[in-house]
Amino acid sequence: MEYSLDEVMETVRMTMYHNFDIRTVTLGINLKDCIDPDIESFKSNVYDKVTEYGKRLVHEAGKLEDKYGVPIINKRISVTPVSLIVESCDEDAPLEIAKTLDRAARDANIDFIGGYGALVQKGMTRADARLIDSLPEALSSTERVCAFLNVASTVSGMNMDAVIKLGSIIKDIAGRTENGIGCTKFAVFSNAPEDNPFMAGAFHGVGEPDFSLNIGISGPGVVRSVVEKNRECDLTELSEVIKRTAFKITRAGELIGRELASNMDVPFGIVDISLASTTKVGDSVAGIVEMMGIGKMGAPGSTAALALLIDAVKKGGAMASGNVGGLSGTFIPVSEDSGMNEAVKKGALSIEKLEALTAVCSVGLDMIAIPGDTPAETISAIVADELSIGVVNAKTTGVRLIPVPGKIAGDYVNFGGLLGETYVMDISTFSSRDFIMRGGRMPAPITSMRN
Amino acid sequence: MPKDLVFITVIGKDQKGIIARLSNAVFRHNINIEDLNQKVMEGYFVMTMLADMAESKASISDLKKEFAEIEKQMDLKIQVQHENIFKAMHRV
Secondary structure, eight states, X not given: OOSOHHHHHHHHHHHHTSOOOEEEEEEEEOOGGGOOSSHHHHHHHHHHHHHHHHHHHHHHHHHHHHHHOOOEEEEEEEESOHHHHTTTSOXXXXXXXXXXXXXXXXXXXXXXXXXXXXXXXXXXXXHHHHHHHHHHHHHHHOSSEEEEXXXXXXXXXXXXXHHHHHHHHHHHHHHHSGGGGGGGGEEEEESOXXXXXXXXXXXXXXXXXXXXXXXXXXXXXXXXXXXXXXXXXXXXHHHHHHHHHHHHHHHHHHHHHHHHHHHHTSOEEXXXXXXXXOSSTTOOHHHHHHHTTOSSTTSXXXXXXXXXHHHHHHHHHHHHOTTBOSOOSBOOOTTTOHHHHHHHHTTOOXXXXXXXXXXXXXXXXXXXXXXXXXXXXXXXXXXXXXXXXXXXXXXOEEEEEEEETTOOTTOEEEOOGGGOEEEOOOOOOSOOHHHHTXXXXXXXXXXXXXX | OOOXXXXXXXXXXXXXXXXXXXXXXXXXXXXXXXXXXXXXXXXXXXXXXXXEOTTOSOOHHXXXXXXXXXXXXXXXXXXXXXXXXXXHHHOO
16 A cells, blocks of 8 residues: 555544644635626625635535545635725715625625725725724624724834724624624734635735635644644654644645635635634644643743744645745634633633734734723724734734623623633723824834835 | 545444445445555554545445445444545655
């Protein structure tokens, strides 16, 4: 036999016992060719394009799940940032498009559709402002639409006027939805990648072709199991072991992504090698860090352990695929990762430590429940802190906070399903209002002048 | 005709008739067994069968449906995966 029994069993075990899966296949769709001065024609163009390709995506992905025995958990669509396609339309066009996208996603059996957002790192057009103002209504009146805003970048600095707006918008979204769940569909970024396959922040960037099939692999369970098997080795060797595993799962992801793109007759985009955790026990990034020897996620040493982990994943992934892209960092969403959630419950993990983790490899403060009475300007200040790390370090950072109405620090909240459950985190009560309300634009850092 | 290879993997308690039942199912679908390997790993019976589906009318999902019955009756776990994924993961 061309393969040894051990080789075959390694692959089989990954899928059978260690939750190896393709976390998402996300088809990016250009909607610029749907624009029409007549809003009804515009909506029908959008609906037709999204449903046609959405249905094909679901159908073709299902066939590959069978062929390779690897579950493809989510089939999703990202579209051209909606603010760009409604520039010449009436005031209520953004909302109309949001509802159309929602209906199209539902009819095509797509669970989330991303791209309801704008890139405003340097300033806002009238259409951008209208879209931002529509966010609370759009996210509370639709089920599947995900929204994003890019408000900062290394070359443009940070649009603080947009950051001020965001604080109250996040609170408004929370207030209109049960347990503030609308906020789980909204991500704010610095340096947002244009080919990110993961929700809530996915959108089909302006530099992309008509279509682009992007894939997010997963495998915290697989990595955890190899770390478990290598309890005694030093960190150099541990890095090697993780690297080899990341290589293998990335190769599998690339194979499935390329085949899916070819079967759909669309260009293959990127493989996002982020380790995406789920609420399943054992499928947790915190679980890997703890298996490496950290007493509890958030304890001293966690930042170093996570840095080593993701560096090894990147090296293995880069060797496996020439198309690594998207976020390709660490996701440590608090509510969606059972180990992270447990660490919050035990008091091992604070929001400040989570912020520190983003300085090395995490891509943001993700799925964090905060007290419902947190002032809007404090939310803006947390966003500004987090995005500054991205701006200065020339990396992506994002924020997805949920100020849960009526809840205080320590309260339990359940978002249901893949969104998970969590405990409300403690937030400093000292105010930075005067700093935030200055507004303006934080200049780009000196490191951005590279020409 | 180019080959269309799949790995059929079985994990479970060792018992009489595992290979007989699988080979029978595979034979009925006109699938050729290219190679067979079995051993006891960590207390479990493990078998991998490399099979060529090129001349079969059945799809992988048809085969999986048929194996689901055997899985239930014999308390086994059976996985069918196209060879490409093993090539991608284990061969550079």
